[in-house]
Amino acid sequence: MTSAVPKSPDETPLKRSFRQQMHLAREDAIVSAVNRLLAEKGFDAMTVDEVAAEVGIAKASLYKHFPSKEDLAAAAMVRVMDRARAFLDSLEGRANQQPIEQLRAVARWTMEVQLAGEMPSLPSENSSLRASLTTNKAYVDGLMDVSERLGNWITLAQADGSLNNTLPAIAVLYTLFARACDPVLGFLKGSGQYGNDEIIDMVLSTCFDGLKSR
């Protein structure tokens, strides 16, 4: 997590940069493993030993990079949040899209991530991890950014009449967030009757069109 200035003559800037890259690459591998395990079994069931084994380093080495298990999980959450923001960037790059379609695209993306086994799942409620996350500036800032950008689209979609405007914007926002951990995806996948695209289309339909006939 920290780097010192080169002290000896033979430590050229190039060499130092190389070491930094190795360091970042390793941390990236760690976060990837954490992300995968967090998606697979959740925070409580994930053990630091597993993470170390999957990365292929000793547990003590992990603790040189991240001071606690909570920080490991937080790093994974920050990274998925960054991925979400990058996706929002790409969406905003497309011209002439209806706000409701942007929201639909975001919901689809979160489900694709979950079905790919890359959506880290948090403990439902009060937990040591929750407390740790709320004091993590990178995470909170990312969450705020995503919420604001989605909030804008929600407001626009309610103004143009495509989105139910009797619903508070915050309820819509939370409903979209909840798709990221919707157990229906896993249930349908477990039934073995449908492919990923079919599953996502069904859940998107129930989410935006509702269970009742149109």
Next chain:
Amino acid sequence: MTSAVPKSPDETPLKRSFRQQMHLAREDAIVSAVNRLLAEKGFDAMTVDEVAAEVGIAKASLYKHFPSKEDLAAAAMVRVMDRARAFLDSLEGRANQQPIEQLRAVARWTMEVQLAGEMPSLPSENSSLRASLTTNKAYVDGLMDVSERLGNWITLAQADGSLNNTLPAIAVLYTLFARACDPVLGFLKGSGQYGNDEIIDMVLSTCFDGLKSR
């Protein structure tokens, strides 16, 4: 969990029945505590020590009633399943109800239970508890019964045109089940802006009517 036939003359049937009632009452208190803790913090975070403390007995005594932590959780799951079946009984007692309204009533009930802090939450996926539950006949039978009865209403509602009939029945079923652990309820509750009835109405609306305008 087991009872022997009275062996001595002074153990009258009345006395034995009294002891049995005490036994059942204690087990009921245990299951209640497990149910509450399971709803509050989930299976992994719940400890057997907490359960014993809440019931007011020693941990070893707990293990005389239930052989493992998994069995404790299973008992709570069976009981909530029985409550659900009793609710379905009461619904079927009402005459002239539209199938879609019956389904809506079931969804409302599950949300009320969750907001009351009485809905035990299972570990998301592969877990020791899942394996234990699938071998628990009382639980599996209850789940089957509930699924079949809901399936009937779903079929009826799709036939009378009130429920979207382009959706597989199993997708509707899973969507309704998922409302029992929908995190949106907790999110909205945490915002402090809405009462329980408002929250349930909002989530019911998004579930049946969808996010899009009607």
Next chain:
DNA sequence: GTCTATACACAGATAGAC
């Protein structure tokens, strides 16, 4: 069946050599 005390296992975190 209830208790106290304890065995056993495992997970998070650290010490200290290299």
Next chain:
DNA sequence: GTCTATCTGTGTATAGAC
């Protein structure tokens, strides 16, 4: 920074007296 080895706490489960 990486390793091996270890400390420490905690949680499930059990032994054995009453």
